[in-house]
Amino acid sequence: QKEVEQNSGPLSVPEGAIASLNCTYSDRGSQSFFWYRQYSGKSPELIMFIYSNGDKEDGRFTAQLNKASQYVSLLIRDSQPSDSATYLCAVNGGGGSNYKLTFGKGTLLTVNP
Amino acid sequence: ETGVTQTPRHLVMGMTNKKSLKCEQHLGHNAMYWYKQSAKKPLELMFVYSLEERVENNSVPSRFSPECPNSSHLFLHLHTLQPEDSALYLCASSQVRTGIYEQYFGPGTRLTVT
Numbered sequence: 302q303k304e305v306e307q308n309s310g311p312l313s314v315p316e317g318a319i320a321s322l323n324c325t326y327s328d329r330g331s332q333s334f335f336w337y338r339q340y341s342g343k344s345p346e347l348i349m350f351i352y353s354n355g356d357k358e359d360g361r362f363t364a365q366l367n368k369a370s371q372y373v374s375l376l377i378r379d380s381q382p383s384d385s386a387t388y389l390c391a392v393n394g395g396g397g398s399n400y401k402l403t404f405g406k407g408t409l410l411t412v413n414p
Numbered sequence: 415e416t417g418v419t420q421t422p423r424h425l426v427m428g429m430t431n432k433k434s435l436k437c438e439q440h441l442g443h444n445a446m447y448w449y450k451q452s453a454k455k456p457l458e459l460m461f462v463y464s465l466e467e468r469v470e471n472n473s474v475p476s477r478f479s480p481e482c483p484n485s486s487h488l489f490l491h492l493h494t495l496q497p498e499d500s501a502l503y504l505c506a507s508s509q510v511r512t513g514i515y516e517q518y519f520g521p522g523t524r525l526t527v528t
Contacts, residue, residue, distance in 0.1 A: 305456070333515050335516060335517075337519075343521070343522075344502075344504055344520060344521050345457075345519050346519070347516055347517070350516055389456075389457070391517075399510075399515060400445055400462065400464060400469075400508060400510040401459065401462065401470065402517055404457040405456060406454070406455065406456045407456070
């Protein structure tokens, strides 16, 4: 059973701080890793993806991947109240099912003004 | 229209009704997906169509019946549903041949079964 684990939170940070969201996965064959943001009552929106070990930066967002530790994280710098949402980690299946994503339950982030 | 669209956005149906959910993608992708999202549970993959062929069916009850007439359209036919089927139903699409596997979601259909 392929699993993706996230701390459900809620994670609460003050405005302007760095929010750190973490995710672990069980399938060592996974090759692609995704972060989605989901506002309450809305559908998931892709914000970052990463394929290689290390860091990938996009604006205020940085995704970090460590395949040896089966760990992926998302850092949000200068957090804004508009970043308050549930963040979903998703991992592809690897091998012949690499089109298939397994999602974690999500971490609820609250950014306090 | 851009991205992935879904209709209807909200649906209330009785347990004996038959209804269909529609999804259309305008991204030129070749794979489409149906997911179910219930409270406190991770997204559950229901069906996958790649190049209009069903390649995944995760033990979904037969009261859910998918249809993919072409690479841009996906339907989910519903009949004799149960109250526990009330959830947000999400359609997604991706391009699976070029090594880009990101999935893009539609806005979802909020289904309530009474």
